Amino acid sequence: MNDIVIKTIQPFDILRVDTAEKNDIVSDVFTGNVFYEGEDIPVYFKAYAYDHPYIAKGDRGLLNEIIGYLICGLYEVPQPKQAFLVLMPKESLTHLWNDLSDRIKKSYETHDIIPMFATQRIYAKALSLRYNHSRQAIESELRKWPHFKEALICDEIMANTDRLPRNILTANAKDFWLIDNGKLAIEDGTNWQSTGLIEHSNYSNYLADLVIKDIQADSKKGNLIIQTALKKFKAIRQIMAECEFWVDALSGDQDREIWQKFLAFLQSRDHNITHILSKRYGILSL
């Protein structure tokens, strides 16, 4: 594939790993820099459960991240400028060994390289803020964001139930970036199950909920969102080849068929997006 969006970073192109930011049952996050096309690029690395040579059976985070990034790219929603699949060598993390989760340590017991998802840090000595709560102020600005409708639609298609303020980065009152698509199509728990994929369901959608009162008061606003979705109707086809490529590369034999079901689930949601949005807002479908 020549026009692949998610580029691969080779083990020898990891320039440094500076900090272990987070480790929990879902993922480990590190900061550092990679060398790509002659540039030193600051990134966040995100590691999910791994069982060589594939991601751990049933763990969806890494492929969710890749697919979510591609869908947001399709709708041109601001997000980190570049995303990578990083082939992280063990030696680049040894100085942070004490900060690593047991899961990561275990992954490295038998193998020297594990794949991680990485996104370019929003950069330029810029302030970058993530909110945990105190939402009111930030939510009123979010509604005015020019990319709000597209972001809402992306989350609806991929069934991102985790788009809370902490997964929206801001530097000021008008620029926002979506980050973290690791949790999709599941309300409780971490990893979706093929039996729980409901194509027409209105999964929790934080952004969609932000405008629900506005739309109830004025259905034209809801129609504007639907019209925006129609502009990219069935555009998901453009990224399916890359999605299948990464499913092939990262999922084991037992999971591959289930991932195909997930891709079909996404295509169905994309094709029926006007119906799903109409149902959410209780308005007539266009």
Next chain:
Amino acid sequence: MNWTSLLQPKHATASFVKGHFFVIKFTPDIVAKEVFNLGVGFIEDGDKKIHFKLAHSSLKGFACIYGKNAVQGLRLLLQSISTALNTVGYSYPPSSQLTYTTLMPIKGLSVEAILDSLYRDYVHMDHFQEKKKATAPVLNTIELRKGLKQSLKSINKTEYYQEEDILLESNIDSGKIALDLPIWRPQQENSLFANEHLFATVVSADYLEKNALSFNLDYLGCSNIQKACLLTGQEAKAGLFIYRPSLNERITKDVIDTIDSHIEKSLYTLRHLRQKEGYHIEMDVLYSEEAVHDRVAAFVT
């Protein structure tokens, strides 16, 4: 297929310099405990020499928080850090308010590239070095008049340009009234070449603030011409020439509308004098500095 097929053989083009880095952290106030990164250091594998890059010596970011006096003290500290890194090395910072972080592995294309990358990521006190966006230049009344003086010189009318206020006798009492009239034809009284009064002013409307706009248009412009007309009579030749800026990234459509509306209101009194009371007043709104100069040149000749 699995991801291992994505692994490539190491390419020969990028041979990296390897070593360890640290960050120089400074706590100016041991009570407040704010921490600033003053610089970064790098030690190449197999070498003892410390390469480092310290915060820009102007320290403007620091001055914004701690004041200009504190900057002098910090400059001394930077010199001490520099000396210490070149002599005692990484192990012992020259002040108890300084710490060096634990050595961390790093690689890059060159020592300089490594230091630049670390400095970019860790030292944030040099925002002032960001290039400011070029903005459209302001042409205020002072600048407009400076150019006018040169323009009159080029047509041998320098004597018409007045730096000082013109003093006219009051027609109410024995006092004198000072008027700001940059264009004033010197009088040759009691001579065969006595002539009528000729005076004018130029003002700029290139202001965003309404107060500034009002001062320039109403006071410097209209008020001076109005008083001069009343004191010199209907035979005098008066002129008011206003520079109005065009749309640019500073002057938006809304600003232009405000300026145009203000000009209209300001000119009312002079139009009244001209149309209802017979005063000879020329008024023009011009859209470039050159147009203003040309208009004044036509007025005085």
